[in-house]
Amino acid sequence: MQEIPLMRAGMLLMAATALIGGLTMVIIPRDPDGDRDARRGDGVEQSLAAVPAAAAPADTAARAASFACRVDTSGVALPGAVHESSGLALSGGGDALWTHNDSGEPRLHLVGADGTARGQVRVAGATVTDWEDVSAGPCPGGGRCLYVADIGDNQASRPGIAIYRVPEPGPGDAQTRPADALLAEYPDGPHDAEAMFVLPDGGVHVVTKGETGHVAVYRLPRTARPGTRATLERVAELRTGNVPRRERVTGAAAAPDGQWIVLRTLDALSFYRAGDLATGRLAQPLTYDLKPLDEKQGEGVEFGPGGTVFLSSEGGKKENPATLARLTCTLPG
16 A cells, blocks of 8 residues: 655644544554555455545545544433443434343343433344444344344354344333344354344344454344354454454444444444445445543444434443433534
8 A cells, every 4th residue: 555655644633633623533544554454355465555545545534534424422321220231333323332241131222322222132043142232223024123243252152153133122111022043153253243234124233343363244144034043244354463452343233224234342343334344345444533522431332313323332340321422513514
C-alpha cells in the first residue's frame, strides 16, 4: 500500500479533526503490525497493496473527514439480572434491546434504552457453554429471528460452536419457540470468539477474538442445517498472531441497511463497509476511541436507527450491574 508523506498525512488528519470537533476522535487507521496487513478471500491471502484505487489514502482521508460519533448517554445501569451483558440486538419494535449473560441459564433479557427491564425469556432447546453475542436477522421462512452465538472458547479447545436461531419472542412470552441449533467448526482448528453479525440477507459471520490466535472473519455456509455440523468459511484476516488484550474483538453488529459492520474492542469501535468485510476485500476502517467511556469490560455493540450505536459492558464483577451507552455516529454515504 502506498505510504502517505508525513506532512500530507498530518494536514489531512488535522483537517478531519477540525471538521468534527467535540468528543469525536478520528483515527486514519494503519496496519496494526506496523509493516503489513493482509486480507483473505476464498482461502487465498492477498496483500492490501492489491486493493483498487478506490481505497487509496486520499479516499481514506475523505471518508475520515465525514465521519463522527458523539456520546449521548453512558454508564446507564442495566437490571441486576444482567451482570455479564455480552451482546446486544435491537428489538423488532426498535425501542428496546435484547441482551444476555455469558453463563448461567439460557435466557434473553429485554431492556429499554434507559436500562429498565422489559422482560426475559428462556430460549427453548438451547444450552449455555459460553454465550458471547446476539444478533437479529431474517428467519429462513420469513419473519424476524434472533441468533444467539455460543462461541466463547477461552482455551481454544472446543471441537465446535453453536448458533441458536429462534423467532423473536413476542410481548409477554416467557419462553421462545424451540431453537434451531446451527452447529459449526472452524476449518483451521478451534478459536476463541466473542463477536457475530448477521446481514439483512441472513448471512451469519463469526469474528475471532485474537486472544488464542488471529482475528479473522468466518462465514456460516448457506447450506448449514439445524442438527448437522458445517465447516465455517474463512473470508478475511484482520490481524495475525495473538493480539494485546484491549485490542481483542469482543462484539460485532451489522447496520440495519446492511451497508456497515462495526467491530468493537475494549477500547475502540471500527467501522467497515459490509461489502468489504463480509467478502474479504478489506479497506481501512474508520475508528472511534471508547476509552473516555471508562467501561468496565465492554463487550456488546448494536446499530440502531438514525446512526445510533448502542454499547454494553459487563459489570466487572457479578455483584455489579452491567452498563449501557448510546452514541450517534455519522458514517459516509
